[in-house]
Amino acid sequence: MSDLAKSETDGSRADIETRRLEPTEYEKNFCDVLTPLDRNTAVREANHCLFCYDAPCIDACPTSIDIPSFIKKISTDNVKGAAKTILEQNIMGGGCARVCPVEELCESACVRKTQSNDPVKIGQLQRYATDHLFARDDAQLFERKASTGKRIAVIGAGPAGLSCAHNLSREGHDVVIFEARPKSGGLNEYGIAAYKMANDFAQKEVDYILSLGGIEIRHDHALGQHITLDGLRAEYDAVFLGMGMGGVNALGLENEGLEGVGNAVDYIASLRQADDKASLPVGRRVVVIGGGNTAIDMAIQIKRLGAEDVTLVYRRGTDEMGATDHEQEFAQTNDVRIKLWAKPRKLIGDNGHISAIEFEYTKLDGSGRLIGTGEFYTLEADMVFKAIGQNFDAAPLNGTLDISAKGKIAVNDDGQTTLNDVWAGGDCTEGADLTVVAVEDGKKAAASINTYLSA
Amino acid sequence: MADLTCKIGGITSPNPFWLASAPPTDKEYNVVRAYEAGWGGVVWKTLGEEGPPVVNVSSRYGAISYNGTKMAGLNNIELITDRPLEVNLEEMTRVKKNWPDRVLIASLMVPCEEDAWKSILKRVDETGCDGYELNFGCPHGMSERGMGSAVGQVPEYINMVTKWCKEYTKKPVFVKLTPNITNILIPARAAVDGGADAVSLINTINSITSIDLDAMSPTPVVDGIGAHGGYCGPAVKPIALCMVGEIARDPECKNIPISAIGGISNWHDAAEFIALGAGSLQVCTAAMHHGFKIVEDMIDGLSNWMDDKGYKTIEDFRGLAVPNYKNWGDLNMNFETKAVIDEDACIQCGKCFAACEDTSHQAILAENINGERKYSVITDECVGCNLCELVCPVDDCITMVPTPSDKPYMTWGEDPRNPMNQAKKVG
Numbered sequence: 001m002s003d004l005a006k007s008e009t010d011g012s013r014a015d016i017e018t019r020r021l022e023p024t025e026y027e028k029n030f031c032d033v034l035t036p037l038d039r040n041t042a043v044r045e046a047n048h049c050l051f052c053y054d055a056p057c058i059d060a061c062p063t064s065i066d067i068p069s070f071i072k073k074i075s076t077d078n079v080k081g082a083a084k085t086i087l088e089q090n091i092m093g094g095g096c097a098r099v100c101p102v103e104e105l106c107e108s109a110c111v112r113k114t115q116s117n118d119p120v121k122i123g124q125l126q127r128y129a130t131d132h133l134f135a136r137d138d139a140q141l142f143e144r145k146a147s148t149g150k151r152i153a154v155i156g157a158g159p160a161g162l163s164c165a166h167n168l169s170r171e172g173h174d175v176v177i178f179e180a181r182p183k184s185g186g187l188n189e190y191g192i193a194a195y196k197m198a199n200d201f202a203q204k205e206v207d208y209i210l211s212l213g214g215i216e217i218r219h220d221h222a223l224g225q226h227i228t229l230d231g232l233r234a235e236y237d238a239v240f241l242g243m244g245m246g247g248v249n250a251l252g253l254e255n256e257g258l259e260g261v262g263n264a265v266d267y268i269a270s271l272r273q274a275d276d277k278a279s280l281p282v283g284r285r286v287v288v289i290g291g292g293n294t295a296i297d298m299a300i301q302i303k304r305l306g307a308e309d310v311t312l313v314y315r316r317g318t319d320e321m322g323a324t325d326h327e328q329e330f331a332q333t334n335d336v337r338i339k340l341w342a343k344p345r346k347l348i349g350d351n352g353h354i355s356a357i358e359f360e361y362t363k364l365d366g367s368g369r370l371i372g373t374g375e376f377y378t379l380e381a382d383m384v385f386k387a388i389g390q391n392f393d394a395a396p397l398n399g400t401l402d403i404s405a406k407g408k409i410a411v412n413d414d415g416q417t418t419l420n421d422v423w424a425g426g427d428c429t430e431g432a433d434l435t436v437v438a439v440e441d442g443k444k445a446a447a448s449i450n451t452y453l454s455a
Numbered sequence: 456m457a458d459l460t461c462k463i464g465g466i467t468s469p470n471p472f473w474l475a476s477a478p479p480t481d482k483e484y485n486v487v488r489a490y491e492a493g494w495g496g497v498v499w500k501t502l503g504e505e506g507p508p509v510v511n512v513s514s515r516y517g518a519i520s521y522n523g524t525k526m527a528g529l530n531n532i533e534l535i536t537d538r539p540l541e542v543n544l545e546e547m548t549r550v551k552k553n554w555p556d557r558v559l560i561a562s563l564m565v566p567c568e569e570d571a572w573k574s575i576l577k578r579v580d581e582t583g584c585d586g587y588e589l590n591f592g593c594p595h596g597m598s599e600r601g602m603g604s605a606v607g608q609v610p611e612y613i614n615m616v617t618k619w620c621k622e623y624t625k626k627p628v629f630v631k632l633t634p635n636i637t638n639i640l641i642p643a644r645a646a647v648d649g650g651a652d653a654v655s656l657i658n659t660i661n662s663i664t665s666i667d668l669d670a671m672s673p674t675p676v677v678d679g680i681g682a683h684g685g686y687c688g689p690a691v692k693p694i695a696l697c698m699v700g701e702i703a704r705d706p707e708c709k710n711i712p713i714s715a716i717g718g719i720s721n722w723h724d725a726a727e728f729i730a731l732g733a734g735s736l737q738v739c740t741a742a743m744h745h746g747f748k749i750v751e752d753m754i755d756g757l758s759n760w761m762d763d764k765g766y767k768t769i770e771d772f773r774g775l776a777v778p779n780y781k782n783w784g785d786l787n788m789n790f791e792t793k794a795v796i797d798e799d800a801c802i803q804c805g806k807c808f809a810a811c812e813d814t815s816h817q818a819i820l821a822e823n824i825n826g827e828r829k830y831s832v833i834t835d836e837c838v839g840c841n842l843c844e845l846v847c848p849v850d851d852c853i854t855m856v857p858t859p860s861d862k863p864y865m866t867w868g869e870d871p872r873n874p875m876n877q878a879k880k881v882g
Contacts, residue, residue, distance in 0.1 A: 047523040050848055053805030059826060075522070111802040115849060 012353035014260055014382045015284035020306025026277045029304035033195040034098075034124065039077075042128040046075035049120045052111055057122060060109035062432075062440045063090035067106055071125055083133035084141045086126055090443075091166045092159050094134065095188050095205050096436045097127035098196050101293075101324045105436070134204060142212050145172035150453045153178065153236040155223050158186020159435045160242030160426025162209050163442030164449075169214035171450045176236070177215065180222035183273075186244055186426075188435065190269040193297040194277075195304075224396025233421060238449045241397075241409060241417070241424035242442060245390040245433075251289070255347035256386075260354035264288065264298035264387035271301055283382030285309045287357055289344055290387030292322030298385050299336040310336045311379055315343040315362050315370060345376065347384065356380045392428050406430055415445035423449055457761035458768045459754060461495065463712045463734030464627040464653035466585045468558040470495035471725065471769060472753050475716050475737035476562035476588060476631075479747075481536055483546035487554075492747035493754060496558025498655075498737060501535035501590045502543055503597075504565040504575060509537045517664035517674035517684065526744045528690035530664040532675060532682055534596045535564050540578070547582040558735075559583075560629065564590040564602050567612055569619050576623045586627035588714075589616060591642070592658020594635050594685050604658065607633035610645035617649025627652035629714055632698075634691075635661050639698040644707050653712035654702060655737065657695045659685025688740035692718030696731060700780045703732025721749075722756030729769060730776040788870045789862035792839035792855045794818070794832045800852040803828040807843035807853060815842050 021029070037045065049071040057067040066085050073082035086093035100106075102123035110119035133139050150173045154161040157179035165175040183189050185202040192202075209215070221227055223243060232239050248263045250256055260283065267280075274280055286307045288299040291314035303310045314321055317340050318328060331338060342359040349355060357379055360372040392408045402410040402418040409424040411417055417424050425441025427433045461471035473496035474480050474489050481500040489497055503509055511534055521527040536543060551559045561584045565571040576587070591607030598605040606612045613630060620628045630646035632639065634657040646654050661683050663673040673681030695717020702708045715733035719725055720741040728736055741749055766772045796807065796819075808830050811819040818836035822829040832843075844853040867873055 044523045050804045050806060052803075053809035054821065054823060054828060055805070056803060056826070056828065111804040114802040 012259070012351040012355065014350070014353045014355065016260070016281050016382050017284075018281055019278045020282050021278070023278065025306075030194045030198065030277060030301075032198040033193075034127075036131055037121075037124050037128045042074055042125060043077075045121050045125055046071045048112060048118075049075075050111060056109035056111060057106040057120075060106045061089075062105070062434070062436045063093075063096075063443065064440075065089045065093065065106075065126075067122055070129060071120065071122070074125055074129055079129055079132040080136065082129035086129055087133070087141060090436065090439050091163055091209055092188075092205060092435065092439045093126055094130035094208075095159070095197070095202065096439065097123050097130055098201065099188070099192050100434070100436050101326070103326045104324055134208060139208065140211055142166075142170055144169055144212060144214050147174070147214075148172040148453065150174070150237045151176065151235075152238045152240065152449060152453075153232040154240045154242060155227075155232075156180075156186060156242040156244060156426070156428075157184035157206070157217050157219075158242055158244050158426060158438065159188065160244075160428075160438035160442040160445075161186070161240065162206065163439040164240045164242060164423075164425065164446045165215045165442075166209045166212060167443050167446030168449060169212050171446070173214070173237075173450070173453065175215045177217045178221035178223070178227055178232075179217055179219050180225075180243070182219050184217055184219070186242075186438075190272055191265060191294070192272075193268070193301055194272055195301075197272075222396070224398075229397055229400050229422070233419070237421070237453055239422045240415075240442070240445055240449065241422065241428060242426040242438070243396075244427040246393040247391040248386065249389040249391055251344055251347075251386055251388065253344060253347055255349055255354075258347055258349045258354045259352055260382060261347060261384045262386070264290070264294050264385040265390065267385060268294070268298060268301065271305075277305065280305055281383075282306050285379070285381050286311070286383045286385065287379050287381040288312045288385045288387055290314065290389070291316065291320065292387060292389065293324070293327055295385075295387035296323045296327045296331045296336075298387050300331055300334045302383070302385075303334050303336055307383075311339055312336055313339045313342050313344070313359060313379075315341065317341060342377070343370075343372065345372075348378070354381055354384050357384055390427075404430055414448035415441055416448055421452070457758045457766060459495075459758060459761075461735050461769055463714060464586065464629060466496075466558055466560075466627055468495040468735060469556055470754050471729070471733075471735045471757075472750050473497060473558060473560075473714070473735050473737045474742060474747075475739040476501050476560075476590065477739040477743075478531075478533060479739060479742050482538065482543075483550050486546075486550050486559075489742075489747045489750075490550075490554050490557050493750045494557070494747065496560065496585075496735070498560040498562050498588050499543065499547055499584075501562040501564045501593070502540055502575065502579065503535050504571050505540045509534050511537050512677050514675040514677045517681075518688070519664050519690070521690075526688055526740065528662075528664065528686055529688040529740045529743065530662045530675075530684040530686050531659070532595050532677075532684040535562075535590070535593070544578060544582050547579075547584060551583040551585075558585050560586050560588050562588045562590050562631070564593070564597060566600075566602060567606060567616060572616060572619045573623045576620060580624055580626065584626070586629060586652070587620060587624065588629040588631050588655055589620060590631050590658075591616075592631045592633040592656075594633060594659055594661045595683060604633035604635050607631075607642055607658070608636055610641050613642050613645040614649040617646050617651050621650040629653040629655045631655040631658055631716075633658045634694060634698055634717075639701050640705050640708070643702045643705070643711070647708050647711050651711065653714055653734065654708075655714040655716055656702070657691070657698055657717045659687045660691055660694065662686030687718065688744075689718045689720050692720075692724060696727065699728060699733055700731045700777070703774060703777045704780055722753045722760060725753060725757055726760060726772075727776075729773050731780065732774040732777050734769075734773070784867050786866065787864045788867055788872075789860060789865050791858040791860060792841075793834050793837045793858060794839070794841075794843050795854050795856050796830055796832055796843075797852050797854070798829065798831070800849050801830060802849055802852075803830070804848060805830060806846045806848065810842050810846045815840055819843060 070082040070085040106122045107119040113119035154177040184206045188202040299312045346358040404410040423445035426438035459470040461468040476498040480497045517530045593603035597603040630651040715728040716737040808821040847853040
């Protein structure tokens with residue numbers, strides 16, 4: 001974010017500063033957002049679970065974790081067993097416990113919600129079990145089968161790639177992961193809000209996955225720059241593509257290059273990697289554009305860095321927001337103002353730096369299409385962040401495999417691409433852009449690759 | 456407003472809620488707090504003879520929790536009072552003087568010697584207490600010295616000591632029975648024959664609440680080992696109800712008044728025991744778990760329920776369930792009830808299906824139509840066991856509906872399927 005920081009000296013009136021807070025406030029604002037359950041609370045919560053037959057929560061979990069079984073185990077203090085039940089289905093169960101939109105997945109299906117709008121806190125119980133395991137000396141639950149001598153290349157050390165690699169390694173295959181960034185973890189390391197992944201959990205989870213053995217990670221290896229798909233196919237027995245979405249959607253307005261206008265994902269990545277959060281440049285008045293969880297994470301985090309006014313503007317209503325109700329409410333309790341039904345029309349600069357942004361009110365026309373009303377308002381802004389979605393950059397693939405109508409890698413139900421030795425999963429394929437879905441994609445592809453290699 | 460006055464064995468109490476002889480009634484301080492909270496009476500913690508000291512160990516209680524609920528059952532290895540007799544008597548005298556409308560019963564446990572009983576009765580009579588309860592029940596500690604349940608397990612001793620007590624005091628004598636026997640009627644009849652004015656039951660049940668898997672010892676652990684204790688609390692209520700019912704319906708027990716004890720935790724439990732013939736109700740674990748204040752809801756809840764039902768006094772409904780407590784052989788073989796599931800109320804937990812499919816009669820159909828779970832009763836297969844209704848977490852979602860029938864009332868004794876009847880036919 002050095003380009004944003006420049007505004008401090010660029011002669012504009014933009015109010016951007018570092019160290020807006022007292023040093024102690026950063027720790028407080030970016031520590032774990034949820035207090036982990038203690039044993040007493042966990043057991044009480046576990047006893048709220050009915051241990052359903054054909055439990056709807058299992059169906060609602062993309063990785064099909066046997067939720068009633070792991071919760072039953074928590075209730076009997078078989079916490080290590082609970083963790084195993086979770087990790088067998090979802091090796092990133094610890095991370096998912098922190099980042100899953102549980103209120104839309106497992107907890108939404110919980111019969112206790114149906115009964116009394118009081119679902120079992122499945123996410124928090126999952127975290128209780130996995131945290132317990134990670135704190136143990138004998139945390140390793142898995143064993144590699146005898147080596148098959150097969151080698152698989154995985155692109156991307158995010159949830160899809162790590163999940164795929166772990167499942168393949170368990171089968172006795174050797175995996176090399178090529179990761180463009182200097183660290184592993186993907187969005188868990190670079191994209192998720194800091195307070196959801198406190199205490200370097202993303203790296204701890206990566207370390208746990210690698211502790212199985214048989215997985216090598218080569219950082220700073222980007223597809224299309226340091227490696228090519230053709231090269232990997234020639235060298236390895238199979239390839240899994242889990243590189244996520246590299247591109248960020250633009251507003252398509254003039255002046256998007258103004259200083260102070262940036263991508264939310266970039267700012268969040270710098271925030272996650274910053275050794276000293278006080279060193280981040282923070283505008284006094286910040287506008288975030290978008291309605292997904294990235295927009296919410298951006299708005300809350302810059303607020304927690306000391307921005308005075310943070311406004312999130314979304315072109316539609318709350319029901320259409322990608323961010324869950326829970327996230328929206330969390331933004332509001334963090335003093336983020338949410339303005340709905342307006343779209344950005346004009347970025348207004350002052351000496352090359354953003355100073356204000358004009359919005360047009362929106363509404364649905366008779367056919368349900370979003371249109372501008374012709375009425376406008378302007379928000380003063382020292383910083384504007386775009387969080388209106390990301391896109392998959394297919395260029396590094398050089399057209400070697402088919403791309404879906406939505407611009408992502410086309411795969412069959414097993415995650416296999418149109419190349420029979422190449423699989424793909426996670427955000428670079430279609431489907432919900434969730435960590436838990438990426439983990440499932442990786443797991444499913446690994447099973448398919450294993451079958452392919454065993455044939 | 457219902458009248459909760461309770462009359463039992465010649466004693467009148469403003470309400471039927473008494474604290475049982477136990478740690479909560481060990482001294483004046485506790486008893487006064489109990490009276491202030493509204494308890495109708497107390498049975499003072501058991502007095503022993505003067506002389507041989509009673510010394511308690513440290514680490515005295517163990518409990519079981521059930522699904523996160525603490526103290527579903529409580530176990531203790533405490534002995535009778537370990538305070539000097541003189542101190543207890545002095546306090547009892549003062550308490551009775553200051554609280555004349557409340558019941559104060561002295562619980563006694565001395566060796567099976569006539570002089571010992573004669574002597575203690577003489578001394579305790581002077582406190583002005585309303586009556587006695589002979590502790591023939593404690594199953595631990597004192598029983599190893601030939602008292603407590605060691606007496607309660609020998610009907611002849613019960614009979615003998617009861618007679619002595621009736622001879623040496625004019626006050627009512629309650630006999631407290633141990634459940635650690637095979638048939639409660641034998642000791643109960645012995646007490647009745649001995650002239651008891653009432654029986655109190657149940658005392659605690661022999662128990663090991665748990666094994667400490669680190670210490671590898673029963674709990675409570677006393678320096679690495681444990682002894683069996685006496686079990687009480689909500690978990691023992693069904694056992695107590697059954698024993699109370701046995702005595703209430705037994706002609707040989709001649710309607711002996713019953714002071715019921717055993718897991719009574721609220722007004723609902725109280726109403727059940729009264730319906731099964733109990734006069735007064737003794738409470739211990741619930742008070743030890745929650746404090747004396749719980750009596751407020753016991754009184755208020757019982758009173759409101761009685762108002763709703765139109766019962767003006769305790770006697771109006773006391774014993775109403777006794778004629779309906781029968782033996783299995785008296786039941787109607789032609790009665791049939793079937794489960795009905797209210798699909799609108801169903802939350803799709805499938806507990807009824809798992810229970811019926813795995814452990815009962817495979818009488819529930821589970822369907823999963825595009826993720827919508829539907830559970831329905833296969834009426835022809837349903838034997839009316841109630842299990843699905845019992846496991847269902849939703850009130851009134853599963854109901855048991857009796858099948859209308861023109862068939863006559865027919866006991867197993869009259870049932871043609873009974874081999875004895877077939878034998879008769881052939882004969």
